[in-house]
Each structure stands twice: as C-alpha cells, then as structure tokens.
Amino acid sequence: MKKVQSTCNYCALDCNLDFYVEGNKIIKVVPTKGYPVNNGFSCIKGLSLDKQQTIVRESTLPRFKQEDGSVKRIPWDDAYKIVADKFIELQQKYGTESIAGLSTGQLTMEEFSIFGHVMRNHLKTNVDGNTRLCMATAVVAHKQSFGFDAPPYTLKDIELSDTIILIGANPVLAHPILWDRIRSNKNKKLIVIDPRKSETAQNADYWYDLKGKTDLILLYAIANKIIENGYLDNEYINNYTEGFEDFKEFVKQYTVGKAAKATGLSEVSILELVELIHSGKRVSFWWTMGVNQGYEAVRTAQAIINLALMTGNIGKPGTGANSLTGQCNAMGSRAYSNTSVLYGGGDFDNAARRERVSEVLGVDESVLATKPTLTYNGIIEKIISGEIKGLWVICTNPRHSWTNNKTFKEAMKKLEFFVVQDIYGDTDSSEDCDMYLPVVSGIKKEGTYINTERRISAMRPALEKSEDERSDYEVIYGIGKALGMGNLLDKWKTPRDAFNLMKECSRNMPCDMTGVTYDGLVNSKGIQWPFREGEVLEDDQRRLFEDNKYYTPSKKAKFIFEEVRENPLPNTKEFPYTLNTGRGSVGQWHTQTRTREVAFVEDVSIKDAYIYINTKLAEEIGVQENENIKVSSINGNSSDFIAKLTDNIRYDELYVPMHYLECNNLTPSLYDPYSKEPSYKTTPINISKIEVGGK
Numbered sequence: 001m002k003k004v005q006s007t008c009n010y011c012a013l014d015c016n017l018d019f020y021v022e023g024n025k026i027i028k029v030v031p032t033k034g035y036p037v038n039n040g041f042s043c044i045k046g047l048s049l050d051k052q053q054t055i056v057r058e059s060t061l062p063r064f065k066q067e068d069g070s071v072k073r074i075p076w077d078d079a080y081k082i083v084a085d086k087f088i089e090l091q092q093k094y095g096t097e098s099i100a101g102l103s104t105g106q107l108t109m110e111e112f113s114i115f116g117h118v119m120r121n122h123l124k125t126n127v128d129g130n131t132r133l134c135m136a137t138a139v140v141a142h143k144q145s146f147g148f149d150a151p152p153y154t155l156k157d158i159e160l161s162d163t164i165i166l167i168g169a170n171p172v173l174a175h176p177i178l179w180d181r182i183r184s185n186k187n188k189k190l191i192v193i194d195p196r197k198s199e200t201a202q203n204a205d206y207w208y209d210l211k212g213k214t215d216l217i218l219l220y221a222i223a224n225k226i227i228e229n230g231y232l233d234n235e236y237i238n239n240y241t242e243g244f245e246d247f248k249e250f251v252k253q254y255t256v257g258k259a260a261k262a263t264g265l266s267e268v269s270i271l272e273l274v275e276l277i278h279s280g281k282r283v284s285f286w287w288t289m290g291v292n293q294g295y296e297a298v299r300t301a302q303a304i305i306n307l308a309l310m311t312g313n314i315g316k317p318g319t320g321a322n323s324l325t326g327q328c329n330a331m332g333s334r335a336y337s338n339t340s341v342l343y344g345g346g347d348f349d350n351a352a353r354r355e356r357v358s359e360v361l362g363v364d365e366s367v368l369a370t371k372p373t374l375t376y377n378g379i380i381e382k383i384i385s386g387e388i389k390g391l392w393v394i395c396t397n398p399r400h401s402w403t404n405n406k407t408f409k410e411a412m413k414k415l416e417f418f419v420v421q422d423i424y425g426d427t428d429s430s431e432d433c434d435m436y437l438p439v440v441s442g443i444k445k446e447g448t449y450i451n452t453e454r455r456i457s458a459m460r461p462a463l464e465k466s467e468d469e470r471s472d473y474e475v476i477y478g479i480g481k482a483l484g485m486g487n488l489l490d491k492w493k494t495p496r497d498a499f500n501l502m503k504e505c506s507r508n509m510p511c512d513m514t515g516v517t518y519d520g521l522v523n524s525k526g527i528q529w530p531f532r533e534g535e536v537l538e539d540d541q542r543r544l545f546e547d548n549k550y551y552t553p554s555k556k557a558k559f560i561f562e563e564v565r566e567n568p569l570p571n572t573k574e575f576p577y578t579l580n581t582g583r584g585s586v587g588q589w590h591t592q593t594r595t596r597e598v599a600f601v602e603d604v605s606i607k608d609a610y611i612y613i614n615t616k617l618a619e620e621i622g623v624q625e626n627e628n629i630k631v632s633s634i635n636g637n638s639s640d641f642i643a644k645l646t647d648n649i650r651y652d653e654l655y656v657p658m659h660y661l662e663c664n665n666l667t668p669s670l671y672d673p674y675s676k677e678p679s680y681k682t683t684p685i686n687i688s689k690i691e692v693g694g695k
C-alpha cells in the first residue's frame with residue numbers, strides 16, 4: 001500500500017492528510033501526524049475526501065450545447081478548439097474585453113497563474129476571483145496599513161495568546177482544527193464579537209452581541225478609551241508606526257456612550273472589553289467574514305489593526321491583527337492570479353516589477369496585463385449591459401454564491417458563450433452552460449496551496465487519472481494552445497514549470513519563496529513565506545514583523561481611519577428586520593455541490609432552505625418550529641424558508657446559511673467602496689408566516 005501525503009482542499013487551514021492507496025483506490029485517509037497545522041487531526045470534510053472516488057460521473061468528456069438546445073459529448077481537443085475559436089470571434093466582433101473569466105481561491109497556485117497568463121496576458125481581458133467575495137477586504141486593509149498583503153501571524157499564536165478576540169468569525173464551524181487549537185489553549189480568555197450567539201460565542205468566556213455592522217464605531221470607541229486611560233504602548237507607536245497623532249484626534253468624537261447607542265451594547269460591557277484588552281499580556285485579534293463582508297469593511301479591518309498597533313500586540317508570540325482566510329488557496333490567489341497585482345505582487349504600472357516578471361516569463365513586457373482586473377461586480381454588470389458576451393467560470397458557482405444572485409441568472413441569459421469548468425455538471429452555474437468542461441477533483445491533481453498563515457504546501461495526486469480525464473491545469477493549457485499562444489506557453493508545460501515561474505516572480509518580494517522547491521514540499525511540513533533562497537529553516541512556525549519593519553516606504557505601519565458611514569441600506573418601516581448569512585454546519589460547504597462527498601452530512605443535512613428566527617419574534621408572527629416563513633428583501637425579491645426557532649439570535653435579526661440558493665436571492669448589490677466585497681451580512685427584510693396551503 002502506498003502512502004500519499006496531500007493537502008485538504010476545503011478550508012484555508014490546509015490540513016495535511018495521508019492517503020493510503022492500493023491499486024489506484026484510496027483505502028483510508030489519515031490526518032498527517034507532525035504536520036504543524038493539524039498534527040494528526042482533521043474535520044469530517046478532510047476525512048471524507050476519499051468519497052470522491054466513488055461518485056459516478058456521467059462522462060469524462062466535455063458537454064457541448066447544440067443550437068437546438070440538445071447536448072453532445074465531444075473529445076477534449078474539439079472542445080479546446082471550440083472555446084478558443086469562440087473567444088477569438090467574440091473579441092474580433094465586440095472588442096478585447098468582451099470576454100471575461102471568474103476564478104477562485106480553490107484552485108492550485110499553478111492553475112490560476114496559468115489562467116491569468118492565458119486570459120490577462122494573452123487575451124488582454126478581465127478575470128476576477130471569488131476571493132473578491134471573501135478576502136478582498138483584508139487584502140486592501142493589509143496593503144494600505146502594512147504596505148503589502150501580509151497576514152502577520154503563525155497559527156501557533158492562537159495557542160500562545162492569553163486573550164483571544166474573535167470578531168465576526170465562527171471557527172467552530174468554519175475552521176474546526178483552529179477551534180481545536182483554541183480549546184487546547186488552557187490559559188486564555190476567549191472573547192467573541194458577533195451579533196449572533198454563534199456556535200463559537202456559545203463556547204466563549206465573553207460574548208459581545210453588537211448590532212450587525214456596528215463594529216467600526218465600537219472599535220473606534222475602544223481605541224479612544226485606551227488612549228484616554230493611557231493604556232498605550234508608546235514606544236511601539238513612536239518607533240514603528242505613523243499617523244497616530246491624527247488618529248488620536250480623530251477618535252475623540254467616538255465616545256463609549258455613542259458606541260453603546262449604536263451597537264446596542266451597554267457602556268459597562270464596552271468598558272469591560274477595554275479592560276480585557278489592557279490586562280492581556282498577549283492579545284490576539286482574529287477576524288473573518290463578519291468583518292470582511294460589509295459596506296465599510298476595509299476601515300473596520302483597519303480599526304482592528306490600529307488596536308493591535310497601539311497596544312503593541314503585533315510581531316510577538318500570541319499577538320496580531322489576524323485575518324483568517326476562507327478557501328484552501330485564497331492566500332495563493334491573492335499573489336499569483338495576475339488579477340489585482342502582478343505575479344508575486346506589485347502594481348501593474350510598477351516599471352521595475354513589470355521588468356522582473358516579463359524577464360522571468362521570458363516575454364516582452366508588452367505581453368503583461370497593463371491594469372488590474374475589472375472587479376467581480378463590474379464583470380457581471382457589463383454582462384448585463386451587453387458589453388461582455390463570453391464568460392469562462394472555473395471552480396466557483398456564482399449563480400448561487402454571488403450577492404443578489406438573480407443578477408447572475410440574468411447575466412447567464414445574456415451571454416453568447418458561457419463556459420463552466422467544474423468537477424460537477426449539475427451545479428446551479430454549470431447545468432445549463434454552453435460548454436461544460438468536466439475536470440478531475442483534488443484527489444487526482446498536483447500543485448501547491450498557500451494557507452491562512454502563509455504556509456505553502458503540496459497537493460499530490462492520490463489517484464491517477466484515466467485516459468479521458470483532465471485536470472484544470474491541462475484544460476487551461478489546452479485552450480491556451482488552441483488560442484494560438486505558441487511559444488508563450490513554452491515555459492508553462494507542467495504545474496512544476498508554473499510553480500518555478502511563480503517562485504522566481506516572488507524573488508525579493510515580501511512573499512519571497514525562492515527557497516522553496518516543488519519536490520521539497522512533498523512529504524514536508526509546508527513552508528511559510530517568506531523563505532528565501534539559501535535561508536535555513538529554523539522554526540516551522542514563523543510570524544511576520546518580528547523585526548518591526550513593515551513594507552511601507554517608511555517601513556512603519558500606518559494608522560488608517562475614516563468617519564463611520566451612515567448605513568447606505570438601513571432598515572425601514574417596510575423592512576424592519578435584518579438578515580444575517582454565513583456558514584451553517586461543519587459538513588456543509590458553500591453552494592453544497594460537494595455535500596455529496598461528505599460522509600453522512602448529505603443524509604442528515606436539511607434539504608430545504610431554513611432560517612433561524614428568535615423565539616419571541618416567531619411567537620409574535622404566529623410561527624412554530626418547521627413552519628414556513630416568507631422573507632421579502634429590500635432588493636425586491638422574496639424567498640421561503642423553514643423556520644428554526646432559537647434564542648441564540650437577536651430579536652430583530654434572522655440568519656440563513658449561505659448553502660441554499662434562496663439565501664443570496666435576498667442579499668443586495670452593495671459593496672465596500674475600496675475592496676468591492678459584497679455586504680452579505682446585513683440585509684433589511686420583512687417576514688410573514690406562510691399559511692398552510694398558501695404561499
């Protein structure tokens with residue numbers, strides 16, 4: 001029996017797993033012992049990865065929709081040619097930017113780098129990723145405050161921290177192995193800031209149930225009080241940061257009284273939080289989607305960073321302003337997808353970076369994309385307005401996951417040519433596309449991933465592909481060839497080639513990984529960037545900013561702040577309640593195409609969309625457990641849900657797991673102005689009981 005160590009391709013922890021294989025069959029999956037992230041443990045999703053091998057697929061060949069609407073299975077080479085010819089035709093007819101791509105943080109680094117090369121460099125058009133729906137806020141916050149998109153921590157910090165503050169994060173469901181590590185830290189105070197008594201809040205020492213999207217005023221008021229009480233690390237502020245004096249003046253207006261009024265928290269509890277931060281010796285702040293997905297999300301993330309800076313809680317064991325990523329390779333896609341920055345980082349108009357990247361890729365500088373991509377919302381708006389006619393979607397399911405998702409349905413109807421590359425042909429996005437490209441799943445792929453703490457790890461094929469099966473890399477390469485890229489693909493023949501290119505692009509950048517080798521990652525503990533050529537790895541847990549040097553021109557971290565905005569989409573008389581959305585259970589993954597892979601979860605999870613409602617509110621509208629509720633949204637749509645009564649949710653708020661199509665039928669087209677990340681978590685709604693027999 002052979003053992004193949006590979007990386008779980010669900011959440012951003014990137015646990016490693018040992019696949020025991022005999023005769024091209026996975027016999028068992030065992031979480032890798034000694035791997036720094038998960039050391040012999042994993043959640044049910046990772047343990048179930050072997051189930052992918054038993055899922056029966058209709059065909060391994062592309063599915064092409066004919067003019068009469070019928071579908072035909074065609075050979076791969078024919079599909080490559082059809083896609084390439086159609087894209088060229090559309091570009092000739094309607095202009096270069098009349099085709100676009102949507103990609104993901106769930107591909108390998110090599111896959112989205114070659115996709116970026118084909119679409120952005122060769123075809124000179126737009127590709128954005130679903131990381132826009134997820135991490136874009138943290139990216140912008142890091143870039144502005146630290147000078148580079150660099151999450152500072154190592155996961156070990158959660159075990160070394162005496163005061164752990166989780167803001168808009170629910171690791172019990174979303175990062176289960178991180179939750180295990182929080183639990184194993186016996187000397188901590190666990191503080192959760194979340195409007196819901198989430199599964200994590202239920203297990204916390206302190207829970208602050210603020211009103212949704214009032215984090216910013218709370219964080220500013222805390223900063224103000226810390227300053228007033230003299231709880232500052234002045235040495236740190238003076239030596240390693242800039243902009244503090246202005247910040248100090250600015251936050252004076254945010255009194256505890258004002259914050260109490262806006263958040264619904266008592267003044268006493270806000271003051272308690274200030275004292276908890278002050279009394280902690282090693283305070284760490286961790287945030288996820290409750291912060292990233294909002295209309296003033298970037299400034300909220302930066303308000304967390306400001307608190308860490310002013311109290312000197314950064315660059316030391318057990319500290320940090322730490323953004324948790326969501327998908328297995330969200331971190332990789334940020335630096336290597338050629339969408340918002342050049343490969344390895346650097347803006348598209350940065351002459352030195354352009355020279356370096358073109359040299360590495362062996363192309364003339366004019367081949368490189370010249371500007372950042374049009375953002376996700378812009379791509380969809382331009383499909384609807386008729387400017388974009390062709391779309392290639394890889395490894396994401398926007399018909400379901402996009403905010404106000406009917407707009408994507410509308411977009412699908414407008415497209416002249418819609419290509420979906422997915423492991424399943426029956427997703428909400430793939431089932432009716434013009435060309436469906438059925439690729440193999442993670443257990444048959446190779447490449448690399450970067451996890452939430454910047455750890456690069458190897459994805460190794462546990463199983464071999466059959467003759468007709470293709471990986472994402474092969475398909476993108478094949479279409480590139482059919483597009484006539486010729487020698488532009490010479491350096492990109494295999495994932496290993498792409499890795500080596502990306503590695504060279506990273507040289508001398510903060511995310512330098514020139515010391516990492518493709519083969520060296522195999523059976524390893526993974527390596528966090530930066531890891532430069534010639535460097536010796538002394539520790540497998542490394543945090544950034546231990547030298548207190550940031551990536552800004554002055555090498556200092558910046559205090560960035562802005563007045564709290566009026567909610568652009570407030571509750572009204574007509575829409576008095578607020579809809580919150582997020583993860584529903586450990587076993588459910590996003591749009592649930594993969595629920596079929598997770599042992600038992602498929603059998604036990606609720607098939608129809610459900611909603612959590614406060615027991616008292618349910619009583620007031622006369623709804624009992626499992627009766628149906630109609631929810632109408634300020635976006636003009638309504639969805640029906642099964643009611644689940646709970647006291648873990650505020651009276652005026654309801655919660656829908658994002659795993660149901662009905663959820664984003666209700667969310668609005670509202671974005672953070674800097675990151676363009678959707679505001680998924682606070683939609684004004686109204687509710688009514690659906691009488692039996694009626695709708």
Ligand SMILES: Nc1nc2c(c(=O)[nH]1)N[C@H]1C(S)=C(S)[C@@H](COP(=O)(O)OP(=O)(O)OC[C@H]3O[C@@H](n4cnc5c(=O)[nH]c(N)nc54)[C@H](O)[C@@H]3O)O[C@H]1N2
Binds near residue numbers: 011134288289
């Ligand atoms: N089982 C499972 N695990 C997953 C995923 C999955 O689909 N299923 N997805 C992965 C991905 S891609 C991601 S991005 C992560 C997401 O991981 P998380 O962000 O931890 O998960 P969410 O449920 O989206 O949101 C977290 C919490 O934010 C709270 N929240 C909502 N609004 C606010 C607010 O205004 N302020 C504050 N402070 N909190 C608020 C919600 O009530 C919720 O409890 O999970 C990853 N892990």
Ligand SMILES: Nc1nc2c(c(=O)[nH]1)N[C@H]1C(S)=C(S)[C@@H](COP(=O)(O)OP(=O)(O)OC[C@H]3O[C@@H](n4cnc5c(=O)[nH]c(N)nc54)[C@H](O)[C@@H]3O)O[C@H]1N2
Binds near residue numbers: 400594
């Ligand atoms: N209301 C609401 N909406 C949300 C969120 C929320 O909190 N609330 N969260 C947002 C966030 S953080 C995220 S990350 C997005 C996620 O949204 P999506 O990315 O749309 O969700 P997934 O279900 O992960 O879609 C991945 C697709 O890739 C396919 N797939 C899996 N493996 C492979 C592979 O190896 N190759 C290929 N080609 N395909 C593969 C799967 O079958 C699936 O169809 O949703 C966002 N939407």
Ligand code: SF4
Binds near residue numbers: 008015043045175
């Ligand atoms: S915690 Fe995340 S990476 Fe680890 S096994 Fe579960 S889904 Fe996979």
Ligand SMILES: [Mo]
Binds near residue numbers: 133134326327
């Ligand atoms: Mo995400």
